[in-house]
Amino acid sequence: MTDPIQAQYLARMNRLARQIDEELNGRRKPGKKPKLGFILLTAEFGKIDGGRVNYISNGERADMIAMLREYLARVDGRYVEPSQSEQQQ
Numbered sequence: 307m308t309d310p311i312q313a314q315y316l317a318r319m320n321r322l323a324r325q326i327d328e329e330l331n332g333r334r335k336p337g338k339k340p341k342l343g344f345i346l347l348t349a350e351f352g353k354i355d356g357g358r359v360n361y362i363s364n365g366e367r368a369d370m371i372a373m374l375r376e377y378l379a380r381v382d383g384r385y386v387e388p389s390q391s392e393q394q395q
Contacts, residue, residue: 310361315348319362322346327364345370 311319323346331340343365349357363370379385 312358312360315360319346319348319360323362323364331364340364343369343373345374 326344326346327334327340330342330344334340343363345361345363345365348360365373376385
């Protein structure tokens with residue numbers, strides 16, 4: 307797997323991620339997990355198809371992939387909201 311962020315964007319994306327996380331979750335405290343997760347994707351216009359997408363988030367990779375999959379299913383019209391009985395199980 308290649309690096310998730312191209313070197314020329316690394317410092318700026320890390321700075322943005324810290325600012326976003328602090329705005330959403332407050333100052334980080336040791337051992338305290340954030341309440342809200344986020345993903346930041348960047349790509350150069352004109353280079354998205356066949357190009358490179360840079361990724362950073364404040365969550366575990368598997369959780370963020372699940373979040374992305376749910377989002378894409380929703381925008382594609384493939385996601386069905388669970389019923390009340392399914393949510394209570």
